[in-house]
Amino acid sequence: MKLYIKNMVCDRCKWVVKTEIEKLGFKANVIELGEVELEANIDIEQKNQIQVALENFGFELIDDKKSRTIEKIKTLIIDVVQNNNNQINTNLSEYLSNQLTQDYSTLSNLFSEVEDITIEKFFINQKIKKVKELLMYDELTLSEIAYQLNYSSVAYLSNQFKKVTGFTTTHYKLLKNKKAIKMNHL
Structure with a gap:
């Protein structure tokens, strides 16, 4: 499952996102600036957990195409x-x-x-x-x-x-x- 993340601008951002996702028990296959591909699909509650964890570092999950x-x-x-x-x-x-x-x-x-x-x-x-x-x-x-x-x-x-x-x-x-x-x- 792919997540789109706002405010990822450097390699350090990728490291922080990876660390936070792993702390929650998820595995990321690929982490690029602005997006993360998780190994497995997640439900809305799990997505909210990721959102809350990332917000502490100034990141935000993005859902709409624009x-x-x-x-x-x-x-x-x-x-x-x-x-x-x-x-x-x-x-x-x-x-x-x-x-x-x-x-x-x-x-x-x-x-x-x-x-x-x-x-x-x-x-x-x-x-x-x-x-x-x-x-x-x-x-x-x-x-x-x-x-x-x-x-x-x-x-x-x-x-x-x-x-x-x-x-x-x-x-x-x-x-x-x-x-x-x-x-x-x-």
């Missing part, structure tokens, strides 16, 4: 940004259409209607979150970050970063350093 589609779009985008942005050999709209076997305009309209944001803006926001994370680690140059996230140039990344956050990447790094210094003096 919500599953939206969550799958989010999961695919987050996976692309976090894990393999340079490895999809097509643009985002084709990638999503192929992965979900649906017309992109249908996906786009549904996403915008339900989430009140376009797929493109959601994608950009996820990329900017990743840029912030990479800037915090301070291990990569801005050029390396731009390449890793498939930006055409450092200037384009910088402009998009400023447009979304209101800060330049340099200013953001300074803010981060000030916070770190402040934390060390507490």
Whole structure:
């Protein structure tokens, strides 16, 4: 039996879901971002037990098709940004259409209607979150970050970063350093 789960965004989420399901005595054959395939079918009471256990960690079971589609779009985008942005050999709209076997305009309209944001803006926001994370680690140059996230140039990344956050990447790094210094003096 397949369960669809909202808010699974990383490998740690998969581990938490697996652990909680196993604590309840169920076995998962496959756990992917946003979905779990259980070894056996479960009844409504068992499903409610899983729901309650997962809610403690910010997850939610999804039953309706629209919500599953939206969550799958989010999961695919987050996976692309976090894990393999340079490895999809097509643009985002084709990638999503192929992965979900649906017309992109249908996906786009549904996403915008339900989430009140376009797929493109959601994608950009996820990329900017990743840029912030990479800037915090301070291990990569801005050029390396731009390449890793498939930006055409450092200037384009910088402009998009400023447009979304209101800060330049340099200013953001300074803010981060000030916070770190402040934390060390507490």
